[in-house]
Amino acid sequence: MLDFYRRLYRTIRPSSGDGDEVRADGGVVSDGPATGPPTEPDRDATARLKAALDRRFGSDFMESSIFWLPPFLLMGLFVYGAVIWNLLISLTDYQRFENAPDYSDLDFEMYTRALADSGFIDAAVNTLILLIAFTAGTLAVGLVLAILIDRGIRFENSFRTIYLLPMSLSFVVTAQFWLWIYNYNNGIANSVIGTFGLGPVSWLGNQDIVLYAVIFALMWQFSGYAMVVYLAGLRAIPREHYEAAKVDGASTLKMYWRVIIPQLKGATISAAVVLMVFGMKAFDFLYSLSGGYRPPNGADILATKMVREAYANLNWAYGSAIAIVLFGMALSVIGPYLVYEYRRDNL
């Protein structure tokens, strides 16, 4: 029975149509594009509209819209509506205790102000350093851990659980731990390098070091995540590839470098995108580290500067302009990623 309909569906399906996944369902047979709209004379306008929409978008478009459209609109309002609104505010001079921005006078003053603000340039540079160093470092550590764990070891689950544990903690919580570790007099960091005869180092007080200390702490928190993603990627590689490399006499190191790691491209890309986003959200960590809007000197990033300008200095429009720059940075990473996933039919 089902097969009959499926065959029927395939034969009547227009060959040029870019319909959805092949799915033979009743709706297509009764009022799908191929059979044409039902021609009952007493249909009212809304029904005709519905039929027209269904013809344009696919057979279940109208009936399914009640499921996805309201949440989509809510999300669209809060995400895209807010981003557009934010763009508008960034073009005004909105500041202080004015009740609402004055939208009658729009210009790019806030953006020129940002370019002339050395604090903004520093924050932008720090953001880039943080994103690149944090993402690359975390991916490397995660890959090594995943390869080690994938070698058929005992207690695999226990190790995995331990490595992923920091990720379940809030930035606010982990910031407290690292504040203690980086403490000048009693912290672990200084006692560890002290055994090698180095230090003590003022990890959070030295402007040249603090950003890397923060990156290290973030790597601690998220390398377990990279490990989980890589582990899933490794498990998807057929065993024969390992065996073929072994037969060819490749050393273990060479096998991973030449054969296995190139196949982890997909895992690397998706993990890198997520990590970069986490990096841009490092605001929570830096805020908790100093207990206020001003992060330790030398660790200011765009995310913290934006919130500080808007909520501490009440420069709302300036904060919005910084936010738009941050959004642009995020978009330059996400946009290509989404296109890549769409091309791979992975959406």
Place this chain on the structure above:
Amino acid sequence: MSDSEPRTDGGATTIGRLRRNLDRMTVEGAGLYVVLVFAAAFYLVPIESGLVTSFKTGTAIIQTAPFAPPGPSGLTFEKWQTAIDTLLRGMGNSLLYAVPATVISAFVGSITAYGLTIPTWKKSYKAVVLMLIIAGIFIPYQAVLVPLTQFWSQWAQLDQVLSFVWALGIDDDYVGIVELVITHVAYGIPICTLLFRTYYKTMSDEMIESARLDGATLRRVYRRIVLPLSGPMFAVVLIYQFTQIWNDLLFTLVIVSTESSPAAPVVLILAGLGSSLEGQDFALRMAGAFFAALPTLAVYIFFGEEFAEGVAA
């Protein structure tokens, strides 16, 4: 590796088995375990050091190593007492928005993903909707903060709409909790939808197809077939969302803003805990950090598998 070889020692004694395992253990294998144990220590030491420090007196903090447990003379529960006293109301407030926001966003994500996966409509249009939704996961929230503040403070006068609630004697700062629920649901829709969609894509078509052929509406298919099969994914999404919402500081900072507010969530109070003019009270900070992390730690310990699945998707 030792455990991949066939076992022939069914009734062997523990010592015998241990010896055989040791014999099979190569230098390389031993090195592997050493590295793994070192890595485990690296991940655990910050947490362990925080835990022991939270039980130390002021002098014990200076005299003992940061990762060593306090001696009997340096042991105190006073910091935990203070931390619990300070943070308990925050825990209640956090639960008040984290639980509803988690449940609602998981449910909404499920129906959104269903509407975008199972029904048939043109793929190219679907892809646009999906792209917009998925891009929503990666938006830096800074880009929506100022409008969000404007929206809640100037446009949506929720505190006036809810005036009947304040008449009952509830502090009107609790409007922040309602705003947090709506905000977290709206920004949680993208990730919940994506998680459910990856699950629904792998769902077997057979049953859904035949139900549709029998004339079942989409609503009926969802209620009778898809929803009952979504249990495992609901576990994943609920755990992921709860952890995210509980841990988030940015929205609470912007919407509730002050830690002295009666509606202040736990993360907001914790961020300012233990710092005073005299210096930082690390034992108190650590106790507070652990207390605030208890719910997410409990979730992680009991549902680690689901958590891993959620983050890996």
